[in-house]
Amino acid sequence: MNVDSFRDDLRAARDTELSRLSSSKAVYALTGGEMDGDAVRTGTARELRAFAPILERWRDDADGDAADLFADAAEFAAEFADNFDAEASDGDDSRHVVADALDAPGNDVERLAGAAAALLVLDELAGQLVGFFVGDADRKSADEFRTFRAELADYGDEAAELLAARCESEADEEAARDAGTAVVDGAYDWYVGTLESMGVEPKNVC
Known part of the structure; x- marks a missing residue:
């Protein structure tokens, strides 16, 4: 598999879904309708708090570079969860952006594909989160979320590269x-x- 083909094919197949997941309505869903900075930080922290344990389990089941990636990505997710809101839980029984869809993958190829897709979704959403803080004139938080998004992209690139090598x-x-x-x-x-x-009507992107 070419290193770019997985994400290119995914974008082509799910362009509408990804565009909506990077819209302001996705931020509204993440925050439960509370469109303020604290709610954005808490919603993001909850998602990362649910994502990190999945990556840790995958680390234990994987080997070599894949295990290293999952370990590093889990640490990254946990660290940013603490940075955004150290008191936020994973939301208990609440639904999550990507974590709820990640239990199924069962081998390294499927896990790497799941991780690459999850990181792509979170990257798309993070672009809107940066924009939220820019619009809110919160330069410090905007810069913090830019750093977060850049690291998401880096881990997504690494997952795609390892996936290409494993296919x-x-x-x-x-x-x-x-x-x-x-x-x-x-x-x-x-x-x-x-x-x-x-x-809220979900199909109209704003």
Whole structure:
């Protein structure tokens, strides 16, 4: 698999879903409708707090470079969760942007594909979070979220590179695409379900 083909194919297959997951309505869903800086930080921290333990479990089941990536990404997620809101839990039974869709992948190819897709979704959302703080004239938080987004992109690049190296057959490539698509679809289910539960029409991007 070419290192760019996984993400390019995922974007082509789920362009509408990804565009909505990077919209202001996705921020509204993340914050439960509380569009202020503290709510953005808490919502992001909750998602990262749910994401980190999954990466830790994958680290224990993986080997070599994949295990190292999952370990480093888990530490990154936990660290930023603490930075954004040290008191935030994972939300208990609340729905999560990507974490709820990540239990299924079962081998390194599927896990790397799931991680790459999850990091792509969070990267898209983080772009809107940066914009939120820019619009709020909160330069410090905007810079903090820019750093967060840049690191998301770095881990996403590494996951895609390792995935490309691990895909040795058409079956591997198909499994990777299926795993990645499932994560984007799960994130979109979170987006639609959360907004509908709040009485908000999810399909019009603002």
